[in-house]
Amino acid sequence: MQITHLSLTNFRNYARLELAMPPGMVVLYGDNAQGKTSLLEAVYYLATSRSQHTTSDRQLINWLVENDPLPFARLVAELNTREGLKRVEVTLVKEQSGRAERFKKEIRVNGVSRRVMDLLGQITVVMFLPQDLSLIEGSPTLRRRYLDITLCQIDSTYCHALNQYNRVLTQRNALLRQLQAHGGRGDQSQLLFWDEKLARDGATIVAGRYKLVRDLERRAQRIHHDLSDANEHLRLRYHPGLDANVSGDGQMAFDPADLGSDALPHLPPPEIASRFHDQLQARRRDDLARGQTTIGPQRDEMRFLVNGHDLGLYGSRGQNRTAVLALKLAELEWMREKSGEWPILLLDEVAAELDTHRRGYLLDRISDAEQVLLTTTEPYLLPLASFDGAAQRHVEGGHITVSET
Ligand SMILES: Nc1ncnc2c1ncn2[C@@H]1O[C@H](COP(=O)(O)OP(=O)(O)OP(=O)(O)O)[C@@H](O)[C@H]1O
Ligand SMILES: [Mg+2]
Structure with missing residues (x-):
């Protein structure tokens, strides 16, 4: 797919932007702090209704x-897709409810109002960021988020289950806290009702994540083999947070030596649901004591291993870079296969982040992409020979101009 036109109003440092976008490679170059990353962020936000750079929508508004009475930001993309022309619009509006401020998202696809959940999958993207390394080195939350955003772009059933699960989990935890405050006394029958739902949607999540990790592993292994020393063998391991492996302090007792013990996600979803349900009953007393749900996909983990060693614990910077690049390229391949077309590729500062070999490999693998938006402060350092007629756009202070060079 390809964006033909992008309009931004009050998004980050773009007060107003109307940008026609050519297919193929589009190099966005400019000095620091001019709006290169913000432009990629806008496209990512249109695709996922989230930003990789912030946890609060407030920061996205110019x-x-x-201080306007009702500040808002609007993002509109016109696209050429396999399904034909499309127009996707997201408006972010601040709402004042009492003292608290909230940001409401209004979605329109081809002019028709849609739910936020229905935005996912309209535009598919794969983003390469300098901070992707944190997928290996950072917290499990980042890895779960990565799996969720990847799956949600392709699988609406998964996304629906995830939304439901999170909602029910919040309610169950609130009830647990309430019961905890009364020393466990009170009506526990409501818990049974939540447990049923939690187990069903949780099983969909576990089965989906398991399958995705396996699919990614297969592809990433091949790519990793090309990129690294032939002796290095990459593995991706998924550890569902449903096992009895939960230690006394409620944390996943992750033990790298204990790989291969996760039989659960191999099972069909109804069977996972039934075991999850059983475990919820078995852990009821613990949950009540803690005032929170101590097992479930909210405690899932994914680990990267090279030759059996956990990269999160032992990987060198270079090894981690290679593994994460292999993962992202595997994601790209997976997404192409599932959606039947190229996603839009968003490459932020890959020239600065990757060495010549990895950079060349990456650009080579994406040379047929329908559209690549690539940012750089140094356009002349990029080996763009494989991209016929790469377009160059100059980014300066929230304005974009067609480059003469
Ligand atoms: N809500 C906002 N309103 C206005 N400006 C913002 C907002 N959020 C961020 N900015 C500013 O927008 C500018 C552009 O940021 P961006 O990250 O897009 O820069 P960049 O061109 O990618 O720079 P670099 O080369 O350093 O990565 C920065 O000066 C940033 O502080
Ligand atoms: Mg940047």
Whole structure:
């Protein structure tokens, strides 16, 4: 797929942007702090309704309108897709409810109002960021989020289950806290109702994540083999947070030596649901004591291993870079296969982040992509020979101009 036109209003440092976008490679170059990353972020936000750079939507709205009575930001993309022309629009509006401020998202696809959940999958993207390394080195939350965003772009059933699960988990935890406050006394029958739902949607999540990790592993292994020393063998391991492996302090007792013990996700989803349900009953007393749900996909983990050694614990910077690049390229391949077309590729500062070999390999693998938006401060350092007529756009202070060079 390909974006033909992008409009931004009050998004980050773009007060107003109308940008026609050519297919193929589009190099966005400019000095630091001019709006290169923000442009990729806008496209990513249109695809996923999230930002990789912030946890609060407030930060996305242009500072200059912050004090308006009802500040808003609007993002609109016109696209050429396999299914034909498409127009995707997201408006972010601040709502004041009492003292608290909230940001509401209004979605329109081809002019028709849609739910936020229905936005996912309209535009598919794969983003390469300098901070992707944190997928290996950072917290499990980042890895779960990665799996969820990847799956949600392709699988609406998964996304629906995930939404439901999170909602029910919040409610169950609130009830547990309430019961905890009364020393466990009170009506526990409501818990049974939540457990049923939690187990069903949780099983969909576990089965989905398991299958994705396996699919990614197969592809990433091949790519990793090309990229690294032939002696290095990459593995991706998924550890569902449903096992009895939960230690006394409620944390996943992750033991790298204990790989291969996760029989659960191999099972069909109804069977996973039934075991999850049993475990919820078995752990009821613990959950009540803690005032929270101590097992479930909210405690899932994914680990990267090279020759059996956990990269999160032992990997060198270079090894981790290679593994994460292999993962992202595997994701790209997976997404192409599932959606039947190229996702839009968003490459932030890959020139600065990758060495010549990895950079060349990456650009080579994406040379047929329908559209690549690539940012750089140094356009002349990029080996763009494989991209016929790469377009160059100059980014400066929230404005974009067609480059003469
Ligand atoms: N809500 C906002 N309103 C206005 N400006 C913002 C907002 N959020 C961030 N900015 C500013 O927008 C500018 C552009 O940021 P961006 O990350 O897009 O820069 P960049 O071109 O990618 O720079 P670099 O080369 O350093 O990565 C920065 O100066 C940033 O502080
Ligand atoms: Mg940047």
